Amino acid sequence: QKEVEQNSGPLSVPEGAIASLNCTYSDRGSQSFFWYRQYSGKSPELIMFIYSNGDKEDGRFTAQLNKASQYVSLLIRDSQPSDSATYLCAVRDNAGNMLTFGGGTRLMVKP
Amino acid sequence: EPEVTQTPSHQVTQMGQEVILRCVPISNHLYFYWYRQILGQKVEFLVSFYNNEISEKSEIFDDQFSVERPDGSNFTLKIRSTKLEDSAMYFCAISRGGAFFGQGTRLTVV
Numbered sequence: 001q002k003e004v005e006q007n008s009g010p011l012s013v014p015e016g017a018i019a020s021l022n023c024t025y026s027d028r029g030s031q032s033f034f035w036y037r038q039y040s041g042k043s044p045e046l047i048m049f050i051y052s053n054g055d056k057e058d059g060r061f062t063a064q065l066n067k068a069s070q071y072v073s074l075l076i077r078d079s080q081p082s083d084s085a086t087y088l089c090a091v092r093d094n095a096g097n098m099l100t101f102g103g104g105t106r107l108m109v110k111p
Numbered sequence: 112e113p114e115v116t117q118t119p120s121h122q123v124t125q126m127g128q129e130v131i132l133r134c135v136p137i138s139n140h141l142y143f144y145w146y147r148q149i150l151g152q153k154v155e156f157l158v159s160f161y162n163n164e165i166s167e168k169s170e171i172f173d174d175q176f177s178v179e180r181p182d183g184s185n186f187t188l189k190i191r192s193t194k195l196e197d198s199a200m201y202f203c204a205i206s207r208g209g210a211f212f213g214q215g216t217r218l219t220v221v
Contacts (some may be wrong), residue, residue: 034209043155043202043212069133088154090210096167097142101154 002027004102006089012108020077020107023089024069033065036088036100038060044088048074079109114140116207117215121140124217125210132216134203142206144179145188147171148215154202159191160186193220 013019013066021035026034032051035037050056050063050072072091076083086104118133134143145157158168160178175191190197198220204210 032209043200043215046209046211049209090154096146097159097161097206098156098167098169099146099154100156103153 002030002091002093002100004089004100005092006087006102006105008103009106010108011105012110013079015079015081015109015111017079018084018107019079019107019109021074021076021087021089021107023072023074023102024070024071024101025089025091027091027093027100028070029093029095030065030070030091031094032092033063034090034092034100035061035063035072035074036090037083038086038104040086047087049101063081076107081109081111083107084109114138114207114211115203117201117203117213117216119216120214121217121219123221124193126195126220130190130193132188132190132203132218134188134213135184136186136205140205140207142166143178143180143186144204144206144210146202146204146210146212148202154183156188157188157201174213180199190218193218195220 034049035047038044048063050065056063060077064073088104089102090099130186143160148154160167160170177189200215202215
């Protein structure tokens with residue numbers, strides 16, 4: 001059984017701060033890692049993906065991957081109230097194309 | 112602009128009835144998925160459909176579920192005899208690196 005675990009939160013940060021969201025996964029065969037943002041009542045929206053160990057930056061977002069520790073994180077710099085949402089971690093292995101999602105971390109950015 | 116459009120946005124149905132959820136991609140895609148999300152729970156994979164065939168399916172996707180691409184563009188999920196526990200958001204997605212989701216159909220079984 002493949003598991004993807006996230007702290008449900010809420011994670012509360014002040015506006016302008018760095019938000020750090022974490023995710024662990026059980027399947028060592030996982031090859032691709034995705035971060036989605038989901039506003040209440042809406043569909044998941046892809047923010048970033050990462051395949052290789054290390055950091056990947058895109059604007060205010062940085063994804064970090066450590067396959068040895070089976071750990072992936074998302075940093076949001078200069079957090080804005082509009083970043084308040086649930087952030088979903090998802091992983092995919094090479095055997096198929098399906099994504100396994102974590103339960104999400106609710107982020108609250110306070111003005 | 113979403114990659115896929117789903118209809119209806121909300122469907123209420125009586126237990127035991129059949130429902131068909133529809134998904135229309137804005138451009139040609141070969142790979143489609145259906146996922147569902149029960150309120151307050153994880154997004155769960157149901158089925159992937161590649162080149163007009165099911166390529167993967169989860170344990171959730173039992174005999175009451177079926178998928179079709181009836182006319183080469185629309186992509187449908189049929190639930191034959193709905194149960195209360197089928198109440199959820201159902202998302203269609205296309206694959207382009209990651210999965211890009213439609214806006215979803217909220218299914219309420221009463």
